[in-house]
Amino acid sequence: MKKLSVLLVLVFLVLAAVPGAFAQEKITISIVAGEWWYSEEGLSSVGGSIAGADQLREYMELNPNIEFDVRGVPFPELDSTQLAAMESGQGPDIMIVNSVTVGSFIDRGYLMPMNDLIETNGLDTSIFFPGLYNSAVVGDQVFGLPLDTGTRLLYYNKAMFEAAGVEPPKTWDELPEVAAKMTDADNGVYGLVATTGERWVALYEHLGMYALANNLNFVNPEATECVLNQGDNVQAIQYWVDLFNKGVMSQDLLLTDTGSGREQAFGNGKAAMFLGGFWAADVLKADYDMTYPDDYGIVPLAGTDGDFASSTGGWIFTITRDSKHPQEALDYLAWVLSDGERLSKFTTIMPSTEAASKLSLQGEFYEPFKMLLAQPNTRHPIPLNPGLPEQAEVLRNVVQSALLGEMTAQEAADSFCEQIQGTLFQP
Secondary structure, X not given: OXXXXXXXXXXXXXXXXXXXXXXXXXXXXXXXXXXXXXXXXXXXXXXXXXXXXXXXXXHHHHOOOEEEEEEEEOHHHHHHHHHHHHHOOOOOOEEEEEHHHHHHHHHOOOEOOOHHHHHHHOOOHHHEOHHHHHHHEEOOEEOOEEEEEOOEXXXXXXXXXXXXXXXXXXXXXXXXXXXXXXXXXXXXEEOOEOOOOOHHHHHHHHHHHHHHHOOOOOEOOOOXXXXXXXXXXXXXXXXXXXXXXXXXXXXXXXXXXXXXXXXXXXXXXXXXXXXXXXXXXXXXXXXXXXXXXXXXXXXXXXXXXXXXXXXXXXXXXXXXXXXXXXXXXXXXXXXXXXXXXXXXXXXXXXXXXXXXXXXXXXXXXXXXXXXXXXXXXXXXXXXXXXXXHHHHHHHHHHHHHHHOOOOOHHHHHHHHHHHOOOOOOOO
C-alpha cells in the first residue's frame, strides 16, 4: 500500500511538471465564408454584423479546447475561393455556401453528409422552415443546414392607385386586369415593372414567384427531370407572355434591365407595381424618399387555389469532405442555429428558424414577408442542383424568345427541357 502511495505521488509530480497535462487537446475548426459573417467591423455590402466574431469568442469561452481559423472572403471571390480549396483537397471544416452554388458542390462530392453528425449532436431539424431545410437534402442525405433567406411580394404605389380609384390585386389572377387599369402607355406609365435581363432576378423575382404560388414546376422535386413542358407547368411561361401582350409592362425594362430599374420606375411614378424583397424598402427610402405605409403598400399574391408562396435564396452552412473535425464543426453550427436569439443576431436577413424569425426584422412591414416564409411551398423555384446557374440562364433566354413571339410558350418549355438535359442530378 505504501509503495502504491509513493507511485501515485510520483505520477502526480511528473504530470504537474508537464504543462497542459490535464488540459484537453486543442481542436482548430477552420471556416471559409463571406467576410461579413465574421467581420470585426461589421462592414459589408449586405449589411454585416459583428455577431459572428462575438459568437466565436463566446463559443471558445464555453469550450476552451476549441479555437477557430476563419478566412473571410469578399462576395465576388467567394464561390471561386471555396471551389479552389475543395479541388485542391484543402477544404476547411465549415463553409457558408451561396445556396445557388451548393448543388454543384454536392454533385462533385465536396460536402460531407451530416445525418450521423446531426444524430450524435441531437439537433432538432424540425426547427427549420421546411422549404429551407429541404433545399440541401438529396435523397435522405443532409448536405447543409440553412442559415437565412429572403422572401418577395408585390409593392404598389398608393397615390397612383387612389388617383385611379383602383384596388390593388390580391391574387395572381387579378394582377393582369389591375395592371391594365393602371397603365397609360402614351405617357410612359405602366401597371407593372418586371425584368428578365439577369437570370437570377428573372427566376427568383418573377418566373418563380408565379410558379410557386400556382404549384407549377420547372423540374421535379428531386431535380432529376425537367417537367416544365409537361401538363399545366407550361403556364409558368404562358402567364408572362399573356401579361406582356396586354401592354402593361415596358418592353425595354422587361428584356434588358437587370433589376434596379424596378425601384427606379416605381420611385419615379412610371410603374404602379413591382415584385421585390424587403430590402427594396431601403432603396425606395434612400433614393426616392418613399416610405411604408405612407407612400406604398405591400401585398402577397395568392395563387389560383388560394395558396401563398415565395421564392427563397440565402446561405447554407456546410461541412466539407476534407473536414478534420466534422463532429466538432457540426456542434458549433448547432449551437448557432438552435438558439433563436443567437441566430437572429448572426444574420441581418431572414433567419432559417421560426424562433429566430420572431426576434428579427421587427415591425408591421416585415410580417407579410415572414408569413410567406412559413408557407409549405416557399422554396427555391428550381430545386438546388449542379446545373442551376446554367438552367437559370437557359430559362431566361427561352422566356425572352416567347415574350418576343419567336416561339410559343410550349416551344420555349420544350427547348428549356432539351437544353438542360445532363445538367440535373443523375437518377
